[in-house]
Amino acid sequence: MRITNVYATPWRLDEEPAGHLGEHLRLWRLERHYRISADQFPAVVCRQTVTPDALSFKRFKAAGQVREARVCLFRLPTAQIIAVFSIDVDCKLGDTIRLLEDCYFGDDVHIDQATLEEFAHTTAEGLGADTGSEPAFLPERHQIVFGPTAPAADHADELTQRLIYRADLPYQSQHSEIRHPGELNRRPGWLAAVSPYVSVVCGHADFIENTVFISAVQAVGAAAELRQIRHAAHRAVRLFRRGQHADTATIAQRRHLLERISDELSDFQLELSYSVEASIDLGLLVPSLRAESFHTALYESMCLADRAQTVARMLQRLAHAADAELTAIESIERRADDDRRIRWTVAAGFVSTIAIPSGLIFAFFGINASQVDPRRSIFDHHYLDVYLLVALIVALGAVLYVALYAQHRARSHPGAERVKTSPGPGTRRAAAPPG
Numbered sequence: 266m267r268i269t270n271v272y273a274t275p276w277r278l279d280e281e282p283a284g285h286l287g288e289h290l291r292l293w294r295l296e297r298h299y300r301i302s303a304d305q306f307p308a309v310v311c312r313q314t315v316t317p318d319a320l321s322f323k324r325f326k327a328a329g330q331v332r333e334a335r336v337c338l339f340r341l342p343t344a345q346i347i348a349v350f351s352i353d354v355d356c357k358l359g360d361t362i363r364l365l366e367d368c369y370f371g372d373d374v375h376i377d378q379a380t381l382e383e384f385a386h387t388t389a390e391g392l393g394a395d396t397g398s399e400p401a402f403l404p405e406r407h408q409i410v411f412g413p414t415a416p417a418a419d420h421a422d423e424l425t426q427r428l429i430y431r432a433d434l435p436y437q438s439q440h441s442e443i444r445h446p447g448e449l450n451r452r453p454g455w456l457a458a459v460s461p462y463v464s465v466v467c468g469h470a471d472f473i474e475n476t477v478f479i480s481a482v483q484a485v486g487a488a489a490e491l492r493q494i495r496h497a498a499h500r501a502v503r504l505f506r507r508g509q510h511a512d513t514a515t516i517a518q519r520r521h522l523l524e525r526i527s528d529e530l531s532d533f534q535l536e537l538s539y540s541v542e543a544s545i546d547l548g549l550l551v552p553s554l555r556a557e558s559f560h561t562a563l564y565e566s567m568c569l570a571d572r573a574q575t576v577a578r579m580l581q582r583l584a585h586a587a588d589a590e591l592t593a594i595e596s597i598e599r600r601a602d603d604d605r606r607i608r609w610t611v612a613a614g615f616v617s618t619i620a621i622p623s624g625l626i627f628a629f630f631g632i633n634a635s636q637v638d639p640r641r642s643i644f645d646h647h648y649l650d651v652y653l654l655v656a657l658i659v660a661l662g663a664v665l666y667v668a669l670y671a672q673h674r675a676r677s678h679p680g681a682e683r684v685k686t687s688p689g690p691g692t693r694r695a696a697a698p699p700g
Contacts, residue, residue, distance in 0.1 A: 266361055266412055267474075269351045270368045271481045273405035273489035274385070276346040278394040282310045286479065293472035295553055299479075302550045305543070307339040307347060307482045311388055315376055320352075323373040324363040330354045336376075338389060341486040343540045346394055348385040348402065349482070350374065358412050358467070359424055362431055365410070365463065371402050405488040407481045407563075411474050412467035415456035425458040425465045444566050448558035449473075459562040469555070476556035483544045484563050490540045491569065494533050495576050501526050501533075502583060509590070516594060516601075523591050530584045537580065541573045622655045 285303040287296035289312060299306055317331040337349040350368060354361065367373040371382040379387070386400030416424050426436055429443060442460055449457030449469065456467040466477055508514060508522040547560040564570060629651055630637055641647055 266356055266358060266410065267351060267353050268361060268364055268368060269349065269409045269411065269478055269481070271407045271409075271478075271485045272348040272350070272371060272385075273403040273485050274346050274348050274389070274396075275399065275403055276386075276389045276394045276396040277344045278310060278340050278346055278389070278392060279344055280393065282308045282340055284308070290475040290479070291472050292475055293470075295472060295476060295551055295556065298551045298553075305342060305550065306479065307341050307486070309337060310340045310346070310392060311336075311338040313337070313388060319377050321375045322364065322367040325367050326363075327354075330356050336381075336385060336388065338385065338392070339482050341483075341540075343486070343490060343536070345486055345489065346389055347482050347486050348389075350381055350385075358410070358416060358465075359427060361410060362428060365408055365428065366431060369406065369408060369462075403489050403492075405485050405492065406462070407485050408463045409477060409481055410463070410465045410467075412456075412465070415454050415467040421456060425456070428465055429458065429460045429463045442566065444562045446555075446558035446562040448554045457559060457562075459559065459566050461567045464559075464563065466559075473555050476551070476553065477559050480547065480556070480560040480563055483560075484567055484569065487541045487544050487564075487569055488567055490536065491572055491576060494537055494541070495579070497529070497533055498576065498579050498583060501529055505583065505587065505590075516597060520591070520594050523587050523594070526587050527584065527591070530580055530587065534577070534580050534584075537573060537577055541569065545570055545573075618659075622659055625655050625658070626651065 285300045286292065286306060286309065287300055289309045292299055313336045315334040315336060317327070317334065320327055320331055320334055332353040332355060334350070334352040337351070339347040339349065341347060350371075352364070352368070354364065368381075371385075372380045374381040376384045382402055383400050385402075386396055389396050410428055415421060425443065426432075426441065430436070444459045446457050446459060449455060449466065454468045456465065457469075458465045464477070464481070466474060469477075504522065505526055508519055511519075514522075545564050548557040551557065
């Protein structure tokens, strides 16, 4: 029996590894398709063998049953690292329940003196990955039980539900979340049962087991990426709410905050599309009914497509809210600009009202003409005609302004655009209603 445990991690590795999956996993004729789309599949960055003597478990009695164990690290196209612990044991299918329970929680498996999580963390650090200070795995994980032969048909369902639910209790299959991919259960001796956290695959060739394993790595990475996008969206919402309720924030600060949120939302939507939604469809890349059947069943069991749509709607609505807030800020800024122009116009108009008549008067008194008597004061009644002429010019300007303003009001009146047209000679008049 082979128990393969796939764990999502928060660690990142920027450097892309060389090679492709076919160099580490037997994929038979499907290797060509995985190689063509190598940039869309996980890549092996580390494969380390663990001796059986170095392993210890909390519940499983491993004495003489462990044949081989391996710790592998995969790098997803998003640079996220996925840790894999695979162990081969000599036991019956039903005797792996305790081993599954120990492997599901990474701290119940020890390699020498370190837990499985600490061992994987140290290995990732040695590769130059950005691991931070937290060695723990993320909540997303999936376990696969590979068996050489399928159990007898009369108690296959009972055995699979014991492995998946960790309980030996009666159950009603119609209310179970266990899915049975059709292409992997088509022939006698084949068995495939898929649930969100545990899958059982028996009686299949090794290259089909490897495609199943690759799909599990992709699904776990997509689930972890989806959860991180959702958390990031909630952080953006909190930031948006804080900006709305910040009374001391200036318009420029609010605009900068909303531009930052909009930029982050575009990144989230891109990651959601290419890191989660793109991995849901395997048939476009690998034309294999059995590989696609398990892949589809696993993603449906984990509800990744529906959850991705939910997160996408969250991002869209937050983007709409940010756009609406930016529109409101633009309106405030336009109103402030209009107020600023009005202040400048009023100030310039006031200065012009004083300066232009004064300029006319001073220009008159500055000319060298017989009408200007240097012995008379500028306030003498002799110059009353000049002052009346200047006052008349100012009055004509005021009348012109009032006339233009009245014309503008008449055009902007709601009923001004209504034009009554009489029907032409070729127009048929509608019949009058009865009564």
